[in-house]
Amino acid sequence: MAFTRREFIRIGGIGGAAAVAASGLTTNWWNLQAHEIPDPKTDGDHVVPTFCEMCFWKCGVLAHVRNGRVTKITGNPAHPLSKGRLCPRGEGGVGLLYDPDRLKTPLVRRSKRGAQVFEPVTWSAALDETAGRMDAIRKKYGPEALGLFIHGFGASWFIRLAQAYGTPNISEPAYAQCMGPREGAFGLTYGQGLGSPESIDIENSRCITLIGSHLGENMHNTQVQELATAIGRGAELVVVDPRFSVAASKAKYWLPIKPGTDIALLLAWMNVIVAEKRYDAEYIAKYATGFDELAKHVSDKTPEWAYPITGIEPEVIRDSARFIAGARPASLIHPGRHTTWYGDDTQRLRAVAILSALLGSWGRRGGYILPGSMDLPAYPAKKPEYTPRPAADRENPSLYRLSEDVLTCGMRDAAILRGKASYPIKGWMVYATDLLQSLPAPKETEKAIQDLDFLVTVDVLPSEITGWSDVVLPESTYLERYDNLWAPAYKEPFIAIRQPAVEPMYESKPGWWIARELGVRLGLGDYFGWKNPLELIQWRAKAAGQDIYALLAQGVITGKRQPVSEEEGLALSFDTPSKKIELVSSTIKAAGYDPLPNYTPHAQPPDGMFRLLFGRAAVHTFGRTANNRLLGSVVSENELWINTVAARALAGFEDKPLKSGDLVVLENQDGARSTPIKAKVTERIRGDCVYMIHGWGHRSKGLKFARGRGASDNELVTKFEVDPIMGGTGMNVNFVRLLRAEA
Amino acid sequence: MRFNLSRKRYAMAVDTRKCVGCSACVIACKEENALPLASFRSWIETETRGRFPDLAMEIRSERCEQCTDAACVANCPTGASYYAKGGVVLVDRSLCTGCKACVASCPYGARSIHPDGYADKCTFCLHRVDKGLKPACVAACPTQSLAFGDINDSGSDIAKVLRTRQWKQIDTEAGTKPNLYFLI
Incomplete structure (x- = not known):
């Protein structure tokens, strides 16, 4: 049989002309069939620009909506924090929106706390009950007896409510369980903290030093993007971590330090840099005070001194110090974010700040930069006019004197009131933070909850804290609601809007509505002023001189880039008492703490036990995403990392050595036991510590996917060391032994 | 014998120096292609030595290698697996019986059976490429570790990066002439 080419094409075209035309398969005429290229049809029929809340970074996203459903979420190219690219969690917001376990209706408790027996009620019943109980607390004890715990951007409405109600007791784990020591240390040294997103210039760095920070597993989107850019440009990494992290695998120097000895390493680095005159003498002379004292302080902190403490060989300390100094001023000692490790964390971050000053990297390209934010006036609602009492979070004001925030654990103590708080707190409102996972010593949290008159939770998912609550108010996810406008300090300043991609599912309601409705019921409606958040958004955009329609259409408006470093013409100034960089801090000295950081030995694990360390996975945010089935398809539980040699020598495992995948139970120094967790026997960690990603081992029955997966690091954090300077809770001080899980 | 004489040769390069293995590519792929929860067309490999x-560690974002001599196409009894535009190996679902011959023959483990019964695999997002877009994983990657394009076009992203960087390919002993490149 002979075909002419013309006939051949015609025959091929009979079955699939439309498909060929649609898919543009015109060059593939040798194939006998014209196949259809499948289009999964996930492009939205419309696309809504908004910003993310899968973590606190708040990247600009585009929600693709097709037939009323969000099909996919991609990065907004116009948004400076995402630049069109998201981390997996940001993409995985769909898994939160369509989580079948979401809180669907308001719930009111009908049994004792912790038993999780609830009755679904109407919103008006739930709000009346909540407002009534809040009013009762206000009348019986005064408004200070209400404490608000918050996390995330949606908290703004509830902060407003709590301020209008009249309580100073507003607190977030983001301070005393996370960034507090860092913000304090940089404030003491330079007169300002680093904020969020951190004011650092990774992309222009030539040397990036990470101390315990595992960027890459820790997906602060913009920072990871910049890290990759910097690596592409030839920047080198110095990574200090007991674990061979992803970042460590890309580093020129990996220093597998003995946990808890970072201050000794930092002092030894400074010793080398000062002794070999590798610091920026001109910068120090111009901007800093206390250099001579510092030089004297570090003069005996040699690499040989640090070696037995840190386990890092003197030559490695010297070489890495020279390398770090060689790249100055574009040599960034990354400040980290979760910095509450050992209770002397402010001092450790002070050492980071001081070292950065020696490198002249503050206010310099590739180091710490000083961005501004776009003008965005506050909405003119009625202001709370009373003077509230001081917060209840400490027994007397001489404690934690340099704390800049209310302490979460202090608010917990105030519920139990056993001499650690100044007056009792009787009611808690908890917004979007699972306190059982976010505060150390969760048994204490349970105890505090049992002593409360009232606990109300606002959340999206039935997290553990909702199970302990008297009223549970189901909030809409960030993809279903408006929030306030956001205009952070950033090198490319911007104003971003959060707007709904789809209508709220189930009976869930946006936070602004919940807070305002409670406010109205408590007679505090005037403190909100607006009736709809669009009124507020429109007013603020107009007052800022911005086009609201452009903001709604693009999700973000960017402003003119201002100089952020000396290289760009910025004049440096320091809001410290001396108006200089305080290498020796006058404030810290006056408060009675060490004016220069000292290494203090921390207890090491006894034989047969390991220090418990915890961190992050790129696809999860704390315990918040553990129930997200889409993200869970990649990482569905945590594992216990243990060194290969240590695993071989484990007591109790002699007959059957531990191997990866075996289930183990962890028991800590106080007898607290974890749920079973799979072992990951690996070369990638020191032998004196074990590691897991945080946020697993959920017990809430409502979290049908997450429940029973992995172990909770937090349940093993029965002990914590409080930072005397600012009240942060150092949580890396617990030791565990491994037991084989019962089959 | 190959039927695809098209000039284009689509390929992908993965920069192992930049890749942090975050799985943004994996999730983006799942969303773009509306995959069931248990299905994957891309994944992360982490290889530790020492x-x-x-220690040394390499992280690779992996997917179908879109082989030039693809075992899956050669072993497909129904003709469902075929070379499409740019040499991309696709599956015509209407012809696929789900016999798994391709799954068994693939040296890269890049195929799986979709719950609806057909063999499923990476398409290099040809439905996007046809619109002038990059594959979903490439567009999503926060570290910009992925480069995609026509290696026969010297001006393409991928041709440039393969000219200027050291690269390797994996499991080439299978002899299928893969089209994924790993920058080292």
């Missing part, structure tokens, strides 16, 4: 503390 003993503590002398």
